[in-house]
Amino acid sequence: QQQVKQSPQSLIVQKGGISIINCAYENTAFDYFPWYQQFPGKGPALLIAIRPDVSEKKEGRFTISFNKSAKQFSLHIMDSQPGDSATYFCAASSNDYKLSFGAGTTVTVRA
Amino acid sequence: KAGVTQTPRYLIKTRGQQVTLSCSPISGHRSVSWYQQTPGQGLQFLFEYFSETQRNKGNFPGRFSGRQFSNSRSEMNVSTLELGDSALYLCASSLEHVGADTQYFGPGTRLTVL
Numbered sequence: 256q257q258q259v260k261q262s263p264q265s266l267i268v269q270k271g272g273i274s275i276i277n278c279a280y281e282n283t284a285f286d287y288f289p290w291y292q293q294f295p296g297k298g299p300a301l302l303i304a305i306r307p308d309v310s311e312k313k314e315g316r317f318t319i320s321f322n323k324s325a326k327q328f329s330l331h332i333m334d335s336q337p338g339d340s341a342t343y344f345c346a347a348s349s350n351d352y353k354l355s356f357g358a359g360t361t362v363t364v365r366a
Numbered sequence: 367k368a369g370v371t372q373t374p375r376y377l378i379k380t381r382g383q384q385v386t387l388s389c390s391p392i393s394g395h396r397s398v399s400w401y402q403q404t405p406g407q408g409l410q411f412l413f414e415y416f417s418e419t420q421r422n423k424g425n426f427p428g429r430f431s432g433r434q435f436s437n438s439r440s441e442m443n444v445s446t447l448e449l450g451d452s453a454l455y456l457c458a459s460s461l462e463h464v465g466a467d468t469q470y471f472g473p474g475t476r477l478t479v480l
Binding site: 257286287289291296297298299300301304344346348349350351352353354355356357358359 | 370397399401408409410411414416421422424456458463464465468469470471472473474
C-alpha cells in the first residue's frame, strides 16, 4: 500500500516551461517531505525538502509547495532544462528512520 | 569526501542461491538504510541500522536480512533467491537518521535472478 501517492506518472515539457508534480499523503505523523531526483544508472539524490511548518520552500529553480490541511505537496521546476530530464520521487518520513516514496514521475524536457 | 559505495554493482544469480551485498557509508555517517527498487513496486524500505542496531524493518520476508559493523559498513543478505528478487538494491547513509539530516544514496547493486 503506497503511503504517498504521486502524479502524474510522466510528463513532457518544453525547454523553459514549468514542470509540476503532485503528491498526497494520509499519515498525519509525517513531518519531513523530501524530493529526490534520479538519473538512469544512478541512485536518487536529494533535491529539496520541507517540513509541515513551512508552506513553501524555494531553492534555485525548484520550489516545494506544501498544503498541510489538504495533506498535499508539490514540486515545481521552473525554466525546465534538458538536464532536468530525470525521474522525480516525493517521499515522506515520520521520524521512524525510513522514507515512504511515491511511485515516481519521469520528466522529459524537450529542447 | 567519498560518497556511498556499494559492491558489487551487478550480480547475476539463479533461483535458490543466496547473495550478500555490501555498502560503505559516507565517512562519519552512522545510519545506513537499504531500499529495493523495482519498476512495479518502486522504492521499498528494507531496513535501517544505526550503531549496529536495527531500528526499523520494512515489510519483507525473513529471507532478507542485514547487519551493520562497528565501522558503520553494512551488508544485506538474501537467501533462497526468487525471480521476484530481481531489483536494484540501494543503500543510503546519513549522520543520524533521515529526517534529521540529509540521506545520501549509493549507485545501487543491480541483482538479476535467473
